[in-house]
Amino acid sequence: MKHIAESTVRRLSLYLRFLEEGEARAQDTISSGELARLGGTTSAQVRKDLSFFGSFGKRGLGYHVKDLIEAIREILGLDKTWPVVIVGAGKIGAALAQYRGFSSRGFRVVGVYDRDPARIGQRLDGLTIRAESELERDIAKLKAQIAVLCVPSEAAQVLLDRVTKAGIRAVLNFAPSPLRVPKGVALRSVNMATELEILTFALTNRIEGGPR
Amino acid sequence: MKHIAESTVRRLSLYLRFLEEGEARAQDTISSGELARLGGTTSAQVRKDLSFFGSFGKRGLGYHVKDLIEAIREILGLDKTWPVVIVGAGKIGAALAQYRGFSSRGFRVVGVYDRDPARIGQRLDGLTIRAESELERDIAKLKAQIAVLCVPSEAAQVLLDRVTKAGIRAVLNFAPSPLRVPKGVALRSVNMATELEILTFALTNRIEGGPR
DNA sequence: ACTAGCTTGTGAAGGATTTCACAAGCCCCC
DNA sequence: GGGGGCTTGTGAAATCCTTCACAAGCTAGT
Numbered sequence: 001m002k003h004i005a006e007s008t009v010r011r012l013s014l015y016l017r018f019l020e021e022g023e024a025r026a027q028d029t030i031s032s033g034e035l036a037r038l039g040g041t042t043s044a045q046v047r048k049d050l051s052f053f054g055s056f057g058k059r060g061l062g063y064h065v066k067d068l069i070e071a072i073r074e075i076l077g078l079d080k081t082w083p084v085v086i087v088g089a090g091k092i093g094a095a096l097a098q099y100r101g102f103s104s105r106g107f108r109v110v111g112v113y114d115r116d117p118a119r120i121g122q123r124l125d126g127l128t129i130r131a132e133s134e135l136e137r138d139i140a141k142l143k144a145q146i147a148v149l150c151v152p153s154e155a156a157q158v159l160l161d162r163v164t165k166a167g168i169r170a171v172l173n174f175a176p177s178p179l180r181v182p183k184g185v186a187l188r189s190v191n192m193a194t195e196l197e198i199l200t201f202a203l204t205n206r207i208e209g210g211p212r
Numbered sequence: 213m214k215h216i217a218e219s220t221v222r223r224l225s226l227y228l229r230f231l232e233e234g235e236a237r238a239q240d241t242i243s244s245g246e247l248a249r250l251g252g253t254t255s256a257q258v259r260k261d262l263s264f265f266g267s268f269g270k271r272g273l274g275y276h277v278k279d280l281i282e283a284i285r286e287i288l289g290l291d292k293t294w295p296v297v298i299v300g301a302g303k304i305g306a307a308l309a310q311y312r313g314f315s316s317r318g319f320r321v322v323g324v325y326d327r328d329p330a331r332i333g334q335r336l337d338g339l340t341i342r343a344e345s346e347l348e349r350d351i352a353k354l355k356a357q358i359a360v361l362c363v364p365s366e367a368a369q370v371l372l373d374r375v376t377k378a379g380i381r382a383v384l385n386f387a388p389s390p391l392r393v394p395k396g397v398a399l400r401s402v403n404m405a406t407e408l409e410i411l412t413f414a415l416t417n418r419i420e421g422g423p424r
Numbered sequence: 425a426c427t428a429g430c431t432t433g434t435g436a437a438g439g440a441t442t443t444c445a446c447a448a449g450c451c452c453c454c
Numbered sequence: 455g456g457g458g459g460c461t462t463g464t465g466a467a468a469t470c471c472t473t474c475a476c477a478a479g480c481t482a483g484t
Binding site for chain 1: 216221222229250251252287288289294303304307311313314318357358360381383384388389402403404405407410414415416417
């Protein structure tokens with residue numbers, strides 16, 4: 001397959017949300033124009049995004065909501081349930097472990113890990129915080145391929161190396177430090193300070209409308 | 213000033229982190245090549261990014277670490293302290309209110325707000341959770357221009373409208389719903405599910421190396 | 425069956441961002 | 455004071471992404 005831009009994947013995720021809302025309202029079909037309006041983009045963009053993966057619409061009618069939901073779920077890999085482990089049960093890790101928005105989208109948090117003995121054994125929702133030393137065994141046993149890293153910067157690279165060796169293929173990192181991943185492992189980093197800094201840049205430089 | 217790409221601002225924030233680490237190690241100068249290696253980009257990219265704002269280096273030598281730190285801080289607007297209000301004291305809001313990574317970068321959380329009477333009055337670090345009804349008065353009094361929105365989707369637009377009316381000029385949103393902002397207000401949204409979905413897309417489509 | 429009115433899918437154009445490549449400048453050493 | 459070895463700053467080229475614009479196709483109504 002041709003290379004797909006990250007911006008395209010991000011928009012597909014967004015369209016999926018609108019489609020699911022439409023489905024909940026018993027909406028039958030939707031046009032590229034309506035999806036565009038909801039997502040703050042153009043109808044051509046919506047059609048182009050979808051066209052990378054096939055042709056899902058009917059000319060004159062638009063897209064059948066249920067069919068398009070199914071198609072995008074499959075494109076994004078959401079047609080199955082993904083077990084996710086959360087590494088680090090501090091404030092952020094604990095918050096994410098209990099975040100409802102994951103389960104509704106096909107993700108299931110199957111383990112939360114920490115190195116602090118004071119935290120091990122505590123319960124978060126239906127999960128018990130486990131010792132970091134169990135990570136390797138659990139990842140293999142649970143066949144988890146996705147890890148969310150919520151540990152301090154100093155510990156991030158070591159833990160990333162450990163989980164990738166144990167079989168993790170994708171990592172969402174919240175530590176504000178650059179990480180190296182082995183080839184074949186996908187990494188995304190979310191840096192809260194950077195997000196705020198993009199905002200202060202906009203404020204400082206008075207850009208009309210600001211970034212999106 | 214010419215329009216600056218968001219990707220450029222994001223990288224500047226990253227360079228700043230590396231420069232601060234260099235400063236902590238008493239490093240005196242740094243080349244675009246070294247910054248590029250740390251940030252996973254190219255030296256030409258680093259130089260181009262900086263060139264939009266001026267010329268900060270010395271040929272043959274590189275950039276003076278302290279000077280460049282100061283320059284980038286000024287570009288990003290980090291040469292002052294920004295008061296930030298957090299709206300919503302659920303799991304994510306509470307975690308962010310106590311997040312250390314903000315204060316070290318010039319942000320100061322000056323208020324945390326919730327509508328739930330059970331939460332109002334509870335303490336988070338040095339802050340007391342306050343009633344949402346106090347938002348307008350406090351934003352004016354504290355001259356806060358930045359708000360972090362950590363409320364459920366249904367409440368997000370209403371609260372965004374309220375805080376922008378009260379003087380907020382930039383919003384970092386964690387609710388997974390699209391928001392409309394008045395002109396002149398900057399908005400960024402972080403959607404945890406979308407981040408994971410970009411990863412499952414990469415896993416499903418076996419893209420070499422995956423997204424960054 | 426034909427027409428009017430939409431809407432898709434997609435090449436081509438346009439715009440934005442990244443990479444290339446090199447002249448110009450600085451430091452250090454001899 | 456001059457030369458060698460680096461490194462910056464920046465136009466130009468290349469690549470990537472978005473928007474344009476239109477032929478083709480579907481539905482509904484008559």
